[in-house]
Amino acid sequence: MKVPSIKVRPPGPKARDVIERDGRFLATSTKTSPIVAKRAQGSVVEDVDGNTYIDFSCGIAVVNVGHNHPKVVDAVRKQVGELTHFAGTDFYYDIQTRLAERLAKLAPGKAAKKVFFANSxxxxxxxxxxxxxxxxxxxxxxxxxxxxxxxxxxxxxxxxxxxxxxxxxxxxxxxxxxxxxxxxxxxxxxxxxxxxxxxxxxxxxxxxxxxxxxxxxxxxxxxxxxxxxxxxxxxxxxxxxxxxxxxxxxxxxxxxxxxxxxxxxxxxxxxxxxxxxxxxxxxxAKALGGGLPIGAAVFDAKLDFGVQGAHSNTFGGNPVACASAMATLDVMDEEGLVTNAARLGKRMAARLDEMKEKYAIVGDHRGLGLMRVTEFVSDPKRKTPDPRVRDAILKDAYEHGVIVLPCGESGIRYVPALNIPDELLDSGLDIIEGCIGRAAS
Ligand SMILES: Cc1ncc(COP(=O)(O)O)c(C=O)c1O
Known part of the structure; x- marks a missing residue:
C-alpha cells in the first residue's frame, strides 16, 4: 500500500461531520489540523475518509515507539484483563512498584530516587x-x-x-x-x-x-x-x-x-x-505511557514528603498505564530506539539544513535527535517571524499526506516515531520540501 495516499482532500465528508459535531460539543482547545483519525499503526495514520498520512507529530511527541506497537497493545490487553484500577496511592500493586523502580534506576545520577505518578x-x-x-x-x-x-x-x-x-x-x-x-x-x-x-x-x-x-x-x-x-x-x-x-x-x-x-x-x-x-x-509524561496517559515526577529520595497525605491522587500510576509504560520502555530497549533517534535525527537534520540553505523563508533549523523545527521568516535579515507562511505550509503538508504541528511563533516541528522506517522519513521530508518550495515561490 502506498503511503501517503490522499483519496479525498482533507477534511473529507466523514471528517467534516465529526469536526462539525466536535465544534458543537467539545470545549474549544488547540486544534491545528482537520485530520480525523480512524486508526494508526507505526508511523502511518488513516483518517475516516480512507486517506493515509505519514505522521511527523506522534500525537504531540507521545507515541515514540510508533502508534499501536504490538508489544504495547499486548501488554495493555493483558493488564486490562487482570486489573484496571485499584488506587495506587492508597493500596499496592506490583506493576506500579516495578515501573517506579525502573524509572528510579533509569534517571541520571547516583542518588537514590523516588517517583510520584500522575496522569499528565x-x-x-x-x-x-x-x-x-x-x-x-x-x-x-x-x-x-x-x-x-x-x-x-x-x-x-x-x-x-x-x-x-x-x-x-x-x-x-x-x-x-x-x-x-x-x-x-x-x-x-x-x-x-x-x-x-x-x-x-x-x-x-x-x-x-x-x-x-x-x-x-x-x-x-x-x-x-x-x-x-x-x-x-x-x-x-x-x-x-x-x-x-x-x-x-x-x-x-x-x-x-x-x-x-x-x-x-x-x-x-x-x-x-x-x-x-x-x-x-x-x-x-507524554512518551512514557506509549499512548496511555501517565505522568511522573522522579526525584531525589531525600526530597520525599515522608508524611501520608501531603500529596496524592486517585488515578496516578494506574495499572494499565503502568503496563503500557513498562512495555514502551521494553520496546525502547529491544529496538535500540535511543540510538536510532540519534541516527535518524542526523539524517533529518541534514535534509532540513539543506532546505534552510535553499529557501530564504526558512530562517532557522535546529533540534536535537528527532525533535526538530524549521522557523519561517518573511525577512531573513531581520528574522521577522512569518506565521502566515508557516500555516500555509502546515495545511499544504496534510493535504499532501504529512502530519506536522506548529511550534513557537512561526515554526513547524518534526517529531516522528523513533522507529519510523528510513524510507517513510525520507518521503515525509520530500513532501515537506515540496510544500516549502511552493510557499517560497
Ligand atoms: C515540556 C512540557 N511540559 C509540560 C507539558 C504539559 O503536559 P500535558 O499536556 O500532558 O499536561 C507539555 C505539553 O506539551 C510539555 O511539552
Whole structure:
C-alpha cells in the first residue's frame, strides 16, 4: 500500500461531520489540523475518509515507539484483563512498584530516587512544585520566558510561552520569576555565542537573584533542556550545566521538565544527559505511557514528603498505564530506539539544513535527535517571524499526506516515531520540501 495516499482532500465528508459535531460539543482547545483519525499503526495514520498520512507529530511527541506497537497493545490487553484500577496511592500493586523502580534506576545520577505518578505532564509538574516547596520550605521559583510546563494553575504560572495561555487566568501561583531563555537565533541580549560567555545564564545569579528572586525564598529552577512549545530551542553547549551550577551554588533545586524531551526523543533517554547534568527532579509524561496517559515526577529520595497525605491522587500510576509504560520502555530497549533517534535525527537534520540553505523563508533549523523545527521568516535579515507562511505550509503538508504541528511563533516541528522506517522519513521530508518550495515561490 502506498503511503501517503490522499483519496479525498482533507477534511473529507466523514471528517467534516465529526469536526462539525466536535465544534458543537467539545470545549474549544488547540486544534491545528482537520485530520480525523480512524486508526494508526507505526508511523502511518488513516483518517475516516480512507486517506493515509505519514505522521511527523506522534500525537504531540507521545507515541515514540510508533502508534499501536504490538508489544504495547499486548501488554495493555493483558493488564486490562487482570486489573484496571485499584488506587495506587492508597493500596499496592506490583506493576506500579516495578515501573517506579525502573524509572528510579533509569534517571541520571547516583542518588537514590523516588517517583510520584500522575496522569499528565501538567500534573507531573504540579507534583514537582509541591515536592520542591515541601522539601525546601520555600515558595518561589525561577522559570524561563518561552517555557511551557502545563496549564493547571501551578504549572500555568511557570508557563510563559504564549499570552493566550495566560490571559484572563490571573491570578495563578504567585512567586514565579521568568528570565530569558538561551535562544541564540534571537538572542534576547543581542549577543553571540560563545563570546557572550553565557551571559543569559550568568545574569540569573548576577542580577535576578540579587533583586527579584532571593535564593532564600526560591525553591528551585524549572527548565526544559530543549524548550518545547516555545520553539524547540536548543540552548548552546555549557548553558544547562551553568544553570545547574547556579542552582547548586545557591542551594536551589534543579527541576528538569523532560515531558517532551524525555524517553529517547533527543537521542539520549533524557535530554539532560547530553550535558551530563543531574537534576534533583525530572518530570515525565507524554512518551512514557506509549499512548496511555501517565505522568511522573522522579526525584531525589531525600526530597520525599515522608508524611501520608501531603500529596496524592486517585488515578496516578494506574495499572494499565503502568503496563503500557513498562512495555514502551521494553520496546525502547529491544529496538535500540535511543540510538536510532540519534541516527535518524542526523539524517533529518541534514535534509532540513539543506532546505534552510535553499529557501530564504526558512530562517532557522535546529533540534536535537528527532525533535526538530524549521522557523519561517518573511525577512531573513531581520528574522521577522512569518506565521502566515508557516500555516500555509502546515495545511499544504496534510493535504499532501504529512502530519506536522506548529511550534513557537512561526515554526513547524518534526517529531516522528523513533522507529519510523528510513524510507517513510525520507518521503515525509520530500513532501515537506515540496510544500516549502511552493510557499517560497
Ligand atoms: C515540556 C512540557 N511540559 C509540560 C507539558 C504539559 O503536559 P500535558 O499536556 O500532558 O499536561 C507539555 C505539553 O506539551 C510539555 O511539552
Amino acid at each position: 505532564g501538567t500534573e507531573a509538574n504540579e507534583a514537582a512544585i509541591k515536592i520542591a516547596k515541601w522539601s525546601t520550605k520555600r515558595g518561589m521559583f525561577l522559570a524561563f520566558l518561552g517555557a511551557f510546563h502545563g496549564r493547571t494553575m501551578g504549572s500555568l504560572s511557570l508557563t510563559a510561552s504564549k499570552k493566550v495561555q495566560k490571559e484572563r487566568f490571573f491570578p495563578s501561583m504567585p512567586g514565579v520569576v521568568h528570565v530569558p531563555f538561551a535562544y541564540c537565533y534571537r538572542c534576547p541580549y543581542q549577543l553571540k555565542y560563545p563570546s557572550c560567555d553565557l551571559y543569559c545564564a550568568n545574569v540569573i545569579e548576577d542580577l535576578y537573584m540579587k533583586t527579584v528572586a532571593p535564593p532564600a525564598d526560591t525553591a528551585g529552577i524549572f527548565v526544559e533542556p530543549v524548550q518545547g512549545e516555545g520553539g524547540y530551542i536548543v540552548p548552546p553547549p555549557g548553558w544547562l550545566p551553568r544553570i545547574a551550577e547556579i542552582a547548586k551554588d545557591n542551594d536551589l533545586l534543579l527541576i528538569a521538565d523532560e515531558i517532551q524531551t524525555g524517553i529517547g526523543r533527543t537521542g539520549k533517554m533524557f535530554a539532560v544527559e547530553h550535558e551530563g547534568v543531574v537534576p534533583d527532579i525530572i518530570t515525565l
